[in-house]
Amino acid sequence: MALTDQARAPAPQPGSGFGVFSRVPGAWWATGFILLLMPLVAGNFWLFQVFGWSFCLGIIALSLMFLAGYGGMVSLVQMTVAVLAGYVVAILGNSGVEQISVGLSWWLYVPLAILIATGFATLVGALAVRTEGIYTIMITLAIASAFFYFTRQNYGIFNGYSGFNLVVPPRLFGVDWRQPTAFYYLSLGGAAVCYAAVVYVSRSPFGLALQGVRDNPRRMASLGFNVTAHRIAAYAFAGVVAAIGGILLVWQTSQVAPYSGGIAAVIDILIIAVVGGIRRPIGAFVGAFIFVLLSTFSPDVLSAFGLSNERFKLVIGVGFLVVVFFSPDGALGLWERWRARRRSAVDPLTGKAVAGGGP
Amino acid sequence: MTEFARRNPFWSLVIVVLAAAFLWLIVAPWSPGLEETLGRKRVFLNAIFGGLTLGALYFLVASGFTLIFGLMRNVNLAHGSLYLLGGYLGYTISTATDQWLITFPVVFVLVALVGLLMQHQVFRRMEGEELRQTMVTIGLSVVLADLMLWIWGGQSYTIQSPDWLSGPATLPIVAGVGSNGAPIYMRFPQVRIAILIAAIVIGVGMWIVLTRTRLGMLIRAGVDDREMLAASGVRINYVFLAVFGFGAGLAGIAGMVGGTFQSLSPGEDTRFLLASLVVVIVGGMGSIPGAALGALIIGLVEQIGLVYAPTYSVVFTFLIMAVVLAFRPQGLLGAGR
Amino acid sequence: MDWSRRAVLGVAGATALSTAASAQGQPPIKIGILVALEGAFAAGGADGVRNVELALRQVRNMAGGRRVETIVAPSDTRPDTAVRQARKLIEQDQVDFIIGPLSGSEGIAMRDYAKTIPTKTVINGISGALETTWVDPAPNFFRYNLDGAQWGAGLGTYAMRTKNYRRVASVSADYSFGYTNFLGFAVDYCRAGGTIVQRFWVPLGATDFGGVIAQLPDNIDAIYLGLGGTDAINFLNQWQQAGAGTKIIGGTIMADQTVLTSRGRARNALIGALTSGPLAEDNPDAAWRDYVRAYQEGFPAAQRFASPSLFGVGYYIATLAAIAGLNAVNGDLSDGQQKFRAALSALKLASPLGEITLNENRQATGTVFVNEVAEGPGGTLVNKMVAKTDGVTQTLGMTAEQFRAMGLPSRTTPNDCAALARR
Numbered sequence A: 001m002a003l004t005d006q007a008r009a010p011a012p013q014p015g016s017g018f019g020v021f022s023r024v025p026g027a028w029w030a031t032g033f034i035l036l037l038m039p040l041v042a043g044n045f046w047l048f049q050v051f052g053w054s055f056c057l058g059i060i061a062l063s064l065m066f067l068a069g070y071g072g073m074v075s076l077v078q079m080t081v082a083v084l085a086g087y088v089v090a091i092l093g094n095s096g097v098e099q100i101s102v103g104l105s106w107w108l109y110v111p112l113a114i115l116i117a118t119g120f121a122t123l124v125g126a127l128a129v130r131t132e133g134i135y136t137i138m139i140t141l142a143i144a145s146a147f148f149y150f151t152r153q154n155y156g157i158f159n160g161y162s163g164f165n166l167v168v169p170p171r172l173f174g175v176d177w178r179q180p181t182a183f184y185y186l187s188l189g190g191a192a193v194c195y196a197a198v199v200y201v202s203r204s205p206f207g208l209a210l211q212g213v214r215d216n217p218r219r220m221a222s223l224g225f226n227v228t229a230h231r232i233a234a235y236a237f238a239g240v241v242a243a244i245g246g247i248l249l250v251w252q253t254s255q256v257a258p259y260s261g262g263i264a265a266v267i268d269i270l271i272i273a274v275v276g277g278i279r280r281p282i283g284a285f286v287g288a289f290i291f292v293l294l295s296t297f298s299p300d301v302l303s304a305f306g307l308s309n310e311r312f313k314l315v316i317g318v319g320f321l322v323v324v325f326f327s328p329d330g331a332l333g334l335w336e337r338w339r340a341r342r343r344s345a346v347d348p349l350t351g352k353a354v355a356g357g358g359p
Numbered sequence B: 001m002t003e004f005a006r007r008n009p010f011w012s013l014v015i016v017v018l019a020a021a022f023l024w025l026i027v028a029p030w031s032p033g034l035e036e037t038l039g040r041k042r043v044f045l046n047a048i049f050g051g052l053t054l055g056a057l058y059f060l061v062a063s064g065f066t067l068i069f070g071l072m073r074n075v076n077l078a079h080g081s082l083y084l085l086g087g088y089l090g091y092t093i094s095t096a097t098d099q100w101l102i103t104f105p106v107v108f109v110l111v112a113l114v115g116l117l118m119q120h121q122v123f124r125r126m127e128g129e130e131l132r133q134t135m136v137t138i139g140l141s142v143v144l145a146d147l148m149l150w151i152w153g154g155q156s157y158t159i160q161s162p163d164w165l166s167g168p169a170t171l172p173i174v175a176g177v178g179s180n181g182a183p184i185y186m187r188f189p190q191v192r193i194a195i196l197i198a199a200i201v202i203g204v205g206m207w208i209v210l211t212r213t214r215l216g217m218l219i220r221a222g223v224d225d226r227e228m229l230a231a232s233g234v235r236i237n238y239v240f241l242a243v244f245g246f247g248a249g250l251a252g253i254a255g256m257v258g259g260t261f262q263s264l265s266p267g268e269d270t271r272f273l274l275a276s277l278v279v280v281i282v283g284g285m286g287s288i289p290g291a292a293l294g295a296l297i298i299g300l301v302e303q304i305g306l307v308y309a310p311t312y313s314v315v316f317t318f319l320i321m322a323v324v325l326a327f328r329p330q331g332l333l334g335a336g337r
Numbered sequence C: 001m002d003w004s005r006r007a008v009l010g011v012a013g014a015t016a017l018s019t020a021a022s023a024q025g026q027p028p029i030k031i032g033i034l035v036a037l038e039g040a041f042a043a044g045g046a047d048g049v050r051n052v053e054l055a056l057r058q059v060r061n062m063a064g065g066r067r068v069e070t071i072v073a074p075s076d077t078r079p080d081t082a083v084r085q086a087r088k089l090i091e092q093d094q095v096d097f098i099i100g101p102l103s104g105s106e107g108i109a110m111r112d113y114a115k116t117i118p119t120k121t122v123i124n125g126i127s128g129a130l131e132t133t134w135v136d137p138a139p140n141f142f143r144y145n146l147d148g149a150q151w152g153a154g155l156g157t158y159a160m161r162t163k164n165y166r167r168v169a170s171v172s173a174d175y176s177f178g179y180t181n182f183l184g185f186a187v188d189y190c191r192a193g194g195t196i197v198q199r200f201w202v203p204l205g206a207t208d209f210g211g212v213i214a215q216l217p218d219n220i221d222a223i224y225l226g227l228g229g230t231d232a233i234n235f236l237n238q239w240q241q242a243g244a245g246t247k248i249i250g251g252t253i254m255a256d257q258t259v260l261t262s263r264g265r266a267r268n269a270l271i272g273a274l275t276s277g278p279l280a281e282d283n284p285d286a287a288w289r290d291y292v293r294a295y296q297e298g299f300p301a302a303q304r305f306a307s308p309s310l311f312g313v314g315y316y317i318a319t320l321a322a323i324a325g326l327n328a329v330n331g332d333l334s335d336g337q338q339k340f341r342a343a344l345s346a347l348k349l350a351s352p353l354g355e356i357t358l359n360e361n362r363q364a365t366g367t368v369f370v371n372e373v374a375e376g377p378g379g380t381l382v383n384k385m386v387a388k389t390d391g392v393t394q395t396l397g398m399t400a401e402q403f404r405a406m407g408l409p410s411r412t413t414p415n416d417c418a419a420l421a422r423r
Helices: A002-006 A026-041 A044-071 A078-092 A106-128 A134-153 A180-203 A205-215 A217-222 A227-253 A263-276 A281-304 A309-326 A330-346 B002-007 B009-027 B032-038 B041-072 B079-097 B100-121 B130-152 B190-212 B214-224 B226-231 B236-261 B268-283 B288-308 B310-327 C003-019 C039-058 C079-092 C104-115 C155-162 C176-191 C210-215 C229-241 C266-270 C286-298 C310-328 C334-346 C400-406 C417-422
Strands: B168-177 B183-189 C029-036 C066-075 C097-099 C121-123 C167-173 C195-202 C222-226 C247-250 C274-277 C349-351 C354-358 C364-375 C381-392
Touching (some): A026 A044, A044 A078, A044 A180, A044 A205, A044 A227, A044 A263, A044 C079, A078 A134, A078 A227, A106 A134, A106 B310, A134 B130, A134 B268, A134 B310, A180 A205, A180 A227, A180 A281, A205 A217, A205 A227, A227 C079, A263 A281, A263 B130, A281 C066, A309 B130, B041 B183, B041 B190, B041 B214, B041 B236, B041 B268, B041 C210, B079 B100, B079 B236, B079 B268, B183 B190, B190 B288, B190 C229, B214 B226, B226 B236, B236 C229, B288 C210, C029 C039, C029 C079, C029 C104, C029 C310, C039 C066, C039 C286, C039 C310, C066 C079, C066 C310, C079 C104, C097 C310, C104 C121, C104 C176, C155 C274, C155 C381, C167 C176, C176 C195, C176 C417, C210 C229, C310 C334
Parallel strands (some): C029 C097, C167 C195, C222 C247
Antiparallel strands (some): C274 C364, C349 C354, C354 C364
């Protein structure tokens, strides 16, 4: 609880939905343009492997951020929800395992995947909200492991240990969405939509009530809010986001197997969300980008320094520890503090870090 | 116990009948019809006893976990790492000295020291921030796992038990009837019997300390109301240190036990962390008898599942957990919140 | 385990040597090594890297008249990581071809990835899933090692004919490699007339086998133990504690170095155990002896195994094949590597394990060895070669139709032992 108690999101102004464009700071426009024009400069590897993967992981971490940051519930089951959506895509759509895959068309299996994964997330939520705070971590971790073991043992539906290969996005409007540039825009679009949705929901009456529930459930209950329903609804919404991320991820890796949702992957998502900064939605993507860069290039960097690249996990773990220790607010928090310090050096009167990084 | 019987006469009756039927299954020779449905009695008996010993091991790991949680509200997700560390240290020391029994206290002290260090250097600095503490333990478990992989490598180790514990013992329980009509008695590994006895001794010891000594009184008071205890002048930090050290040491001992009758390798830390989680969720957070009951249930379910439905045996424990959560979120013996 | 730095230095040193030789000024050939260096196979993977280095060193880092450079991409045996690293090798590091991967599910994922890079080539490291080259194989994926099913060939015949084990029960790992490896044994054993009384599949991650041990039937001559590494040690330990009885026949990874060198009583149960696999440490063949000597002299004792591991041999032979292929086309990788692939397909590779050829699926046909665990000097356990089968094909001597009709390896395949015996 403690972390999210401090981690109050910058107070959203009521009615900020109006005139959104004029309020968006210049830095955001610049970021948007750079991201849109990226394919002009970046190579295929960067587009598909670095950015595409970052967006997918970022969306999944975003769903965790939503639950943890606005709902005060750290759920480790988000990766599982995403992987389940991926499995549904593989089972109902096309894959290399022809005995199992049904081969429906995309406009059927994509909504079904989101629906099924959301249903699962809601169910888990209904179970998890019976407990609070740290209990939630344990229960969701246990459910995630149960799902992992189940998929590994079940051959009839989930194809057991091997999982599914050759799960590729459909050819639509004459575009092969697996091509790096196409996939880049697809995942960028998905990330933008999910980001906007999370920001919008967080400022909606529901989102505000959810933050109220996070800060003081008893008061909200006495005000007539149904605390349990709000929490379960938050799980459902986060489930939709995670499912979208999961579908994109299965298309990116083109395969899904039990280990995609194993304990390590589950913890990775938590690390991404925390390292990026669990207070703001954009933190999820920052964290994902850092994580992808590290896991892609750390072997090169480590061996350049004469270290064995087997120690990659150690780097990640120590980095995570440092962030949790010194900046509960993640990398974004560090950045803001640095800016605040610089600004305060210039003008101590307005030396507060506000507005700039807020959603 | 009597109060429970008075309040729930029907459920008490059901429990008594089930227990009696269970005992009868263990003691009485099985009829051919029974063997047809349940398989050979030897198999059943082995599953039950295997489950008991596995439960004993789980109890050793989970009791420290639940004690730490009960007092400090700190979910130590690095508990599995302490288990594995204890196992590796036990392997290294017992191989070097060839003294199996003496290694236990040494491992206890060493791992307890690590626990003290964690409490003193890490958790004390973020008192009251439960979520941040939990995050830190996740980070610690990642780092510890990689450090141990660095030191001990990816292969697996088995700690050699002393000669007087090797091989099977014959128990005075009839497992079946031989072809000549003579009863065949059950044979069961001595190591496992020793583990079972040790776990019972430790469990009873803990119970006595908790209920009969001043330290136990302080701990129980701390579990009930930490602020009140601190306000009444007790230096609660020392109590925290003692409990954390003890819980960690217990995990270390469990690692050595696990390394003796199973084996040690990377990944065992997560396995035992998950086992502890499930055990304490089923049994009830912060309750030692709850940990014992939870460990017993999970151990039995795992072994019986492996015998009668091997494919999904690993999933059953989690199903039980989900059922308990759905109907009794505070755990079977947990205090109502 | 500081192999990576050594790999870099080694290549750099060799580069200095060979720059004088490569006067043609052609750009060097880049080979990507995809290998598991994290998790359970980390030590085996490092041995793989070592052996690639050894094979290249033996040709002074020259193949087909061009200099050869290597880039290592570490994976963690997860298929998604393998594909990700392969993508990095191809797209970012621009390698010409990949040697790897190491484990079965990675192999299947790489088969599918290979189809998306038709102008590049993948030479398998040591992954042994049957499906990789049997179900919808990729035209640019080559495997010079035998698969998991082939590794079981000859073991059943030896157990039945020489040891007279007529009835066995099996205890194997409940995942694809367990099924595949068991299939190889079972087909051979059934054909030789043996009976498989009962099959137990233990899920990965189960560590307490007491219940399974109690269920083993009484009237059997041996158990087939299809577990590896930690699981095998756990099983043997607990089997010993429960007062072990019968003989053991093992899967390919049952009696590897990790199990043989493990301390504890597991090893007592192992003496006399039969296993089969692609290599025999005491193989008297001159080519094998030379290779082992080169390996032992090539690296300080602290940085290698006593004798090359299964993984190491796999990567070594894959590199030999790559070199032979490059030599055959004089380093010509133009035109989408068509000539190179044709040369690889036609190769009759003289390897430390004997001659290896590829079939129409680009899958190796080669020799399988049967080993027996024996007590060596100083109480250590060693594998002794007792038999070998040459020319084991992908279909285990059946026609492709017969093999296909049997079905892919699973918990119940092969399901009709008696029918195999009649055939």
